[in-house]
Amino acid sequence: MNEEIIDMFKDEDRLSALPDALCCHILSFIETKYAVRTSALSTRWKTIWTSVPSLYFCNLNQTEKPKNDPGFFRFVIRVLLLHDSLDIPKFRIDCYCAKDNIADIDTWIRTVIRHNVVELDLSLSTSLSYLHPFFKLPECIFTCKTLQVLKLHSNSFTYRLPKSGRFPSLKFLQVTITGCYKCAMRDFNNLLSQLPILEHLIINLQGVVIFENFSLKDVGILTNLKILRLI
Numbered sequence: 232m233n234e235e236i237i238d239m240f241k242d243e244d245r246l247s248a249l250p251d252a253l254c255c256h257i258l259s260f261i262e263t264k265y266a267v268r269t270s271a272l273s274t275r276w277k278t279i280w281t282s283v284p285s286l287y288f289c290n291l292n293q294t295e296k297p298k299n300d301p302g303f304f305r306f307v308i309r310v311l312l313l314h315d316s317l318d319i320p321k322f323r324i325d326c327y328c329a330k331d332n333i334a335d336i337d338t339w340i341r342t343v344i345r346h347n348v349v350e351l352d353l354s355l356s357t358s359l360s361y362l363h364p365f366f367k368l369p370e371c372i373f374t375c376k377t378l379q380v381l382k383l384h385s386n387s388f389t390y391r392l393p394k395s396g397r398f399p400s401l402k403f404l405q406v407t408i409t410g411c412y413k414c415a416m417r418d419f420n421n422l423l424s425q426l427p428i429l430e431h432l433i434i435n436l437q438g439v440v441i442f443e444n445f446s447l448k449d450v451g452i453l454t455n456l457k458i459l460r461l462i
Contacts, residue, residue, distance in 0.1 A: 247275050251282065259285035259321070263310060281313050285321035286343075291356060299329040308335065311342050319343045323352035328387070333366055340369050347377040354384035354407075365389040373397045373425070384435075385409065390422075397425035407435040428455050435462040 246254070258266040258280060266280040288310075290303040303326065322343040328336060336355070343351065355366060368390040372378065379400050384407040404426065426432075432453065 247273065251279060254279050255283045258283045262287050262289055264288070264306070267310065278315070281315045284316065284319065285323075286310065286314070286319060287321075287323040287325075289325040291325055291327060299327065299332065304332055304335045307339060311339065314346075317346065319346040319348055321350040321352075322348050323350075323354075325352075325354040326356070328355040328357050328366060328385075336366065337369055341371055344369075344371045344375045344378070348375065349377055350380035350382075351378060352380075352382040354382075355387060357385065357387045367391070374399075376400055379403065381405070383407065392421060392425060398427070398429070401426060401429055403431040404429060405433040405435070407437060409437045423453060426453060429453050430455055431458045432456060433460045433462070 249257075254276075258269065263280075263283070263286045266283050269276045270278070270280055288303070288307050290300050307324075322339075324336070324339065326332075326336075336353075340351070340353070351372070357366070365387045366385065366389070368383075368388060370391070370393050372381070373390075373393050374397065376399055378398070380403040381401055382405040386409040388408075
């Protein structure tokens with residue numbers, strides 16, 4: 232009996248028999264580079280990856296020193312160009328950012344925002360040289376009407392708040408700051424005041440981070456806040 236069952240599965244590709252929507256959902260749990268590789272399985276799988284709602288790109292290796300990888304940046308651009316879905320609900324980047332890559336990453340962010348991103352997870356590793364410029368978050372992040380979850384992890388983020396329409400839908404904000412960083416409390420309070428419906432705030436400080444005149448009372452302006460974590 233067991234041999235008959237084994238023989239039955241040998242002749243049947245049960246995964247390919249699943250609906251496209253379910254296949255896309257399964258692929259959304261793995262790195263996008265592996266999702267793209269499924270296009271080589273068969274004609275059935277050739278274009279399924281182009282409709283995956285969640286994109287995750289990573290060029291960091293725990294066992295290797297971070298380095299600039301032009302092929303990685305070309306791959307991300309190609310995936311975004313070929314993605315046929317109107318929406319990209321979730322976009323995650325975990326990569327090393329050299330000076331020459333800043334414009335590319337800015338383009339990626341603007342692209343997914345045009346595709347109605349809901350969750351944006353940006354983790355950028357940079358050199359700590361004073362010659363390396365800070366990565367300025369594009370203004371469209373602050374005015375995006377669909378963005379509900381924002382996760383930022385880096386030692387090189389900077390920003391300039393727009394005059395109006397800031398974070399109209401953001402409910403979850405996680406900021407992880409690494410390296411040496413100094414933040415004026417006026418700037419931090421200004422950011423908090425632009426989060427009208429924020430419910431979940433996580434601030435993770437790794438390294439030497441100085442908040443001038445910081446007080447927990449400052450988060451009191453977040454009237455909808457339900458969870459606050461300082462790590």
